Amino acid sequence: xxxxxxxxxxxxxxxxxxxxxxxxxxxxxxxxxxxxxxxxxxxxxxxxxxxxxxxxxxxxxxxxxxxxxxxxxxxxxxxxxxxxxxxxxxxxxxxxxxxxxxxxxxxxxxxxxxxxxxxxxxxxxxxxxxxxxxxxxxxxxxxxxxxxxxxxxxxxxxxxxxxxxxxxxxxxxxxxxxxxxxxxxxxxxxxxxxxxxxxxxxxxxxxxxxxxxx
Amino acid sequence: xxxxxxxxxxxxxxxxxxxxxxxxxxxxxxxxxxxxxxxxxxxxxxxxxxxxxxxxxxxxxxxxxxxxxxxxxxxxxxxxxxxxxxxxxxxxxxxxxxxxxxxxxxxxxxxxxxxxxxxxxxxxxxxxxxxxxxxxxxxxxxxxxxxxxxxxxxxxxxxxxxxxxxxxxxxxxxxxxxxxxxxxxxxxxxxxxxxxxxxxxxxxxxxxxxxxxx
DNA sequence: CCCTTTGCCGTACACTGTATTGGTGGATAC
DNA sequence: GTATCCACCAATACAGTGTACGGCAAAGGG
Numbered sequence: 256x257x258x259x260x261x262x263x264x265x266x267x268x269x270x271x272x273x274x275x276x277x278x279x280x281x282x283x284x285x286x287x288x289x290x291x292x293x294x295x296x297x298x299x300x301x302x303x304x305x306x307x308x309x310x311x312x313x314x315x316x317x318x319x320x321x322x323x324x325x326x327x328x329x330x331x332x333x334x335x336x337x338x339x340x341x342x343x344x345x346x347x348x349x350x351x352x353x354x355x356x357x358x359x360x361x362x363x364x365x366x367x368x369x370x371x372x373x374x375x376x377x378x379x380x381x382x383x384x385x386x387x388x389x390x391x392x393x394x395x396x397x398x399x400x401x402x403x404x405x406x407x408x409x410x411x412x413x414x415x416x417x418x419x420x421x422x423x424x425x426x427x428x429x430x431x432x433x434x435x436x437x438x439x440x441x442x443x444x445x446x447x448x449x450x451x452x453x454x455x456x457x458x459x460x461x462x463x464x465x466x467x468x469x
Numbered sequence: 470x471x472x473x474x475x476x477x478x479x480x481x482x483x484x485x486x487x488x489x490x491x492x493x494x495x496x497x498x499x500x501x502x503x504x505x506x507x508x509x510x511x512x513x514x515x516x517x518x519x520x521x522x523x524x525x526x527x528x529x530x531x532x533x534x535x536x537x538x539x540x541x542x543x544x545x546x547x548x549x550x551x552x553x554x555x556x557x558x559x560x561x562x563x564x565x566x567x568x569x570x571x572x573x574x575x576x577x578x579x580x581x582x583x584x585x586x587x588x589x590x591x592x593x594x595x596x597x598x599x600x601x602x603x604x605x606x607x608x609x610x611x612x613x614x615x616x617x618x619x620x621x622x623x624x625x626x627x628x629x630x631x632x633x634x635x636x637x638x639x640x641x642x643x644x645x646x647x648x649x650x651x652x653x654x655x656x657x658x659x660x661x662x663x664x665x666x667x668x669x670x671x672x673x674x675x676x677x678x679x680x681x682x683x
Numbered sequence: 684c685c686c687t688t689t690g691c692c693g694t695a696c697a698c699t700g701t702a703t704t705g706g707t708g709g710a711t712a713c
Numbered sequence: 714g715t716a717t718c719c720a721c722c723a724a725t726a727c728a729g730t731g732t733a734c735g736g737c738a739a740a741g742g743g
Contacts, residue, residue: 281731291692293732302731349567352614355622357641362650369652381659388656389615390672394604397611400566401603408569427571436576438583442602445595458604465679495700505723507701516700 258290260298264308268344271309276346303354310350311358313340318363326374327463333368334395334459338452341399348403352396368392377467387466394462402451472504474512478522482558485523490560517568524564525572527554532577541677543585547578548609548673552666555613562617566610582606591681601680608676616665 266287271279281302285292299305317336323329341348356365372378372387412419431440480501485493495516499506513519534550537543555562570579579602586592586601626633645654 280729282729293692293694296732297691352611352618353563354618357637357644359644362644362653366650366653369656373652381655382663384652385656385660385663386668386671386675389612389668390608390675393612393615393672394608394676395611396614397566397609398603398607400610400614401607404566404568423571430571430573430576436580438587438598439576439580441595442583442599446599449596449599454600454603457600458607461600461604461679462608462676463679464682465675465677468678494698496698507724508722510701511722 258288258294258298260308261312263288263295263298263305264312267305268309268312271346272344276349279346306350307354307358310347310354310356311360313344313347314356314358314360314364316340318360318367322367326371329371330368330391330463331456331459333364333371334391335456337364337395338399338402338455341403342406345403345407348400351399352392372466375467390462390466394459398455398458402455406451472502472508472512474522475526477502477509477512477519478526481519482523482526485560486558490563493560520564521568521572524561524568524570525574527558527561528570528572528574528578530554532574532581536581540585540588544582544605544677545670545673547582547585548605549670551578551609552613552616552669555617556620559617559621562614565613566606586680589681604676604680608673612669612672616669620665 263284267279267284270283270287274283281295282292284305285295288294295305299308317333317340320332320336323332341351356362368391369384369388372391373384375387378384378387412423427443430436431443477498481493481498484497484501495509496506498519499509502508509519513522531547531550531554534546537546555565570576582605583598583602586605587598589601592598592601626637641657644650645657
């Protein structure tokens with residue numbers, strides 16, 4: 256069975272899911288596919304283009320969300336699907352917003368969000384739409400990125416407990432004990448462990464309220 | 470004159486400003502400082518820690534903003550300073566949100582924003598504060614990231630005009646001519662070239678309006 | 684039968700971060 | 714004065730990266 260861009264992207268996604276973007280190399284993908292490393296360059300211009308293919312493959316899954324009748328429900332569905340995809344493929348959050356989303360599926364979800372937003376009564380002209388899209392996408396990119404890094408550090412402080420207790424933990428408590436960061440300290444100490452999905456939902460509606468309310 | 474973490478970070482920042490993060494290597498930093506590459510490891514654990522140092526050095530500049538009497542003005546000042554810093558050091562946006570901000574100056578900035586937000590009447594308990602901080606930081610990270618990538622692609626389509634006219638341009642017009650992305654097409658064609666700073670300001674107040682519940 | 688051309692394949696290059704080894708100067712002990 | 718040790722620094726070495734490029738075999742044309 257011959258190679259193809261799709262098959263290469265799929266193999267790359269499998270590896271990136273397992274080892275992260277840093278663990279992803281042309282040679283490993285080729286080995287996974289049982290071919291020589293340079294074969295990949297018959298289908299892909301360079302590694303950057305391969306990353307774009309991976310991103311668009313994920314966007315394809317995001318684009319599968321059902322279209323909702325109400326514009327707000329549509330935006331919520333797309334945003335939640337994007338978050339879900341980023342949690343399933345953490346490397347996705349590293350690439351999200353790092354290059355323009357120009358793949359066909361990325362354009363499709365962009366179209367769906369833009370169309371939904373333009374149905375909001377608060378979005379009047381095309382300038383409003385451009386700004387609203389910027390605000391929403393900005394929040395989406397940043398929020399997802401934050402959540403993924405948080406999850407990563409939580410995992411690594413659990414795994415690499417030695418390093419945490421040896422350096423980072425004491426450093427942090429020392430810092431907070433200086434009294435120079437009282438609010439942060441309060442957040443760390445008293446802050447309940449809020450449910451991540453609930454927080455995301457809450458903040459998303461906050462941003463949407465800002466868009467429609469102003 | 471002896472080496473120091475600060476001096477190493479400063480040299481690394483100079484190089485990253487010029488060549489981007491991809492062009493940054495231990496060997497180049499060492500050459501810039503006139504020492505052997507392995508000397509740097511007497512001051513820095515590994516490259517990741519060096520990147521953290523660079524990030525915190527930028528946060529030091531951000532933390533210099535004058536404290537405003539009104540909480541909203543404080544948040545605006547910090548956000549604009551962060552954006553300004555990311556435009557001055559584009560690599561900063563690549564690192565922003567990619568790892569927890571735990572350096573002393575990053576903590577200072579976090580403290581200032583958290584303190585300001587907690588003075589908003591709409592932020593009642595510590596849970597509200599945690600969420601508001603998440604919404605604001607999420608937007609900030611994503612918006613800055615978006616703007617920097619936009620600027621980069623604009624620059625590279627200007628520089629590498631051959632590649633644009635050969636592949637990406639035609640690809641995009643072909644895509645938009647399929648009629649599958651009418652809203653996006655309208656945005657690309659009719660969309661005025663909005664001032665980036667104005668857009669950022671507008672969206673920032675939009676998010677803040679959402680937080681305060683206006 | 685020979686020549687050309689076309690596609691396939693692996694080698695090779697320049698570069699990365701960093702562990703490790705070897706050497707060298709200066710201070711201290713006898 | 715000599716020997717020993719130690720701190721410091723330089724260079725080398727290794728395992729890996731993305732990808733340019735040269736060689737080779739098969740196919741087609743005269």
